[in-house]
Amino acid sequence: MSSDIASDTSKQAPLAIVTGATGGIGACVARRLSGRGYRVALLGRNMARLAELEGELATGPGCVSLAVDLSQREARADALAGLLSEHGPAEVLVNNAGYNTYQRFAEMSAEAYADITEVNYNAAVELTRMVLPTMLERRRGWVVNVASVSTRMGPWGHSGYAAAKSALIAMTQSLAAEHAGSGVHFTYVSPGIVDTGYYSGPTMGGLWRSVRKHAISPDRVAIGIERLLDRPRLALSVPAHYRVLDWIVALSPALGHRLVASQSRPNGKAAPARGDG
Numbered sequence: 001m002s003s004d005i006a007s008d009t010s011k012q013a014p015l016a017i018v019t020g021a022t023g024g025i026g027a028c029v030a031r032r033l034s035g036r037g038y039r040v041a042l043l044g045r046n047m048a049r050l051a052e053l054e055g056e057l058a059t060g061p062g063c064v065s066l067a068v069d070l071s072q073r074e075a076r077a078d079a080l081a082g083l084l085s086e087h088g089p090a091e092v093l094v095n096n097a098g099y100n101t102y103q104r105f106a107e108m109s110a111e112a113y114a115d116i117t118e119v120n121y122n123a124a125v126e127l128t129r130m131v132l133p134t135m136l137e138r139r140r141g142w143v144v145n146v147a148s149v150s151t152r153m154g155p156w157g158h159s160g161y162a163a164a165k166s167a168l169i170a171m172t173q174s175l176a177a178e179h180a181g182s183g184v185h186f187t188y189v190s191p192g193i194v195d196t197g198y199y200s201g202p203t204m205g206g207l208w209r210s211v212r213k214h215a216i217s218p219d220r221v222a223i224g225i226e227r228l229l230d231r232p233r234l235a236l237s238v239p240a241h242y243r244v245l246d247w248i249v250a251l252s253p254a255l256g257h258r259l260v261a262s263q264s265r266p267n268g269k270a271a272p273a274r275g276d277g
Contacts, residue, residue, distance in 0.1 A: 013061035015090045017041045017083070019070060019127070020097030022049040024196030025146060028222035029094055034060035036090060036229065041083055045069050068124035070097050071115045080130055089134040094225070095124035095168070096146040100161035102266075113160045120164035125171065132175075132184070138200045139183035142232070144225055145172045149192045149237070152245045153256045155264030176234050185232040192242045210263060 016033045020026035022044035030040045030053060039062035042050045050065035057063040064087060068079040084090065097119045101112045128143055135141025147165040154162035172188040179186070195215040216239060224238045237243050249256035 003078065013037050013039045014092070015039045015041060015087055016092035016094065017043065017080075017090050017127070017131070018094045018096060019043045019123070020146075021053065022046045023218075025191065025194060025221045026094070026096040027053055028219040029225055032056065032222050032226040033092065033094075034063065035047075036226065037061055038088070039063065041066060041087065041090075043070070043079075043097070045066055065106035069149040071118040073118065073122070073126070076123055077126060077130075080127055084130065088131075089138065090131045091135070091138075091140060092142045092144070093127060093131050094144045094146070095127060096144075097123065098146065098148075098165070099160070100158060104157065105159040108160065117164050120161060121167045121171075124168055128171075128175070130163065135184045136179065136182055141184040142229070143172075143175070143184070143186050144219075144228065145169070145188045147172075147188045147190050149190050149242050149245070151190065152242070153249055153253075153260040155260050156266065157264065163205065173233040173234070185228075187228055187232065187234060187236060189221065189225060189236045190242065191238050194218050194221060 003162055004141045014037075016030075016038040018026050018030045018033070018040060021030050021042035026042075026044070030042055034040050034057045034127055040057060042053060042063065042065045045067065046052050047065065049065035050067060055067045064083070064255045066079055066083055068076050070076050099116065101108055101116060105113075128145075131141070132143070135143075147169050148162065149167040150158050150162040154214045154267070169190075172186050176186040193211045193216065195212070196203045196218050214235045224236055228236065245256065245260075248259065
């Protein structure tokens with residue numbers, strides 16, 4: 001752990017925790033939260049990239065980098081407990097970390113599928129469970145869970161990813177119902193095609209060539225998340241026009257399925273590919 005945050009938090013800016021902060025949406029969100037006056041805790045697997053972002057945010061209210069693999073249950077629990085003990089409590093948690101192994105379900109190992117579930121869902125559950133009691137006690141806080149447009153209709157090669165992100169949305173909805181009026185806000189964000197490292201895997205090229213014309217910058221998603229600070233809401237789609245897919249699926253699930261399947265199917269046989277997003 002690298003830190004510019006002093007241990008005495010009583011006179012400091014509120015703490016925001018961002019997972020998957022090594023790049024893409026997570027890094028952009030961290031920059032915007034820092035600009036809004038938050039001390040930011042950056043969580044990710046690549047310490048070099050975290051340290052680079054920490055240096056960029058050094059002039060802000062404070063920053064800490066924590067290298068942790070969220071697929072490792074015990075390691076992530078210990079890491080967050082130490083973080084909160086030294087720098088907490090957290091006022092904002094952005095569960096942004098995620099990755100996918102882009103291949104057919106029948107060809108995916110049980111271990112790979114379990115890792116997808118750990119990173120995209122279980123880690124978010126555990127981190128939320130750890131920060132929520134203090135948020136409720138203080139009657140203020142904000143939990144943002146970054147899901148995916150793939151939850152509208154599971155694309156090719158996304159059986160584990162879409163399922164985990166769908167579970168994340170359902171959890172967010174239930175938490176919002178359970179804690180209405182508590183001062184703690186819950187939001188799930190459904191980005192569409194975003195130009196991030198998610199598409200950097202060795203077999204993702206065909207998919208990226210197919211969808212890149214629809215891609216938006218990760219900062220566009222971060223801007224939407226930042227605006228939630230001023231106007232909290234349960235659900236956010238970025239870009240907003242992806243909500244049309246909800247209508248298509250509601251009117252004709254078969255048509256929605258054909259559209260999504262045709263856009264997500266690779267050119268040729270897909271081999272395992274890990275894409276972070």
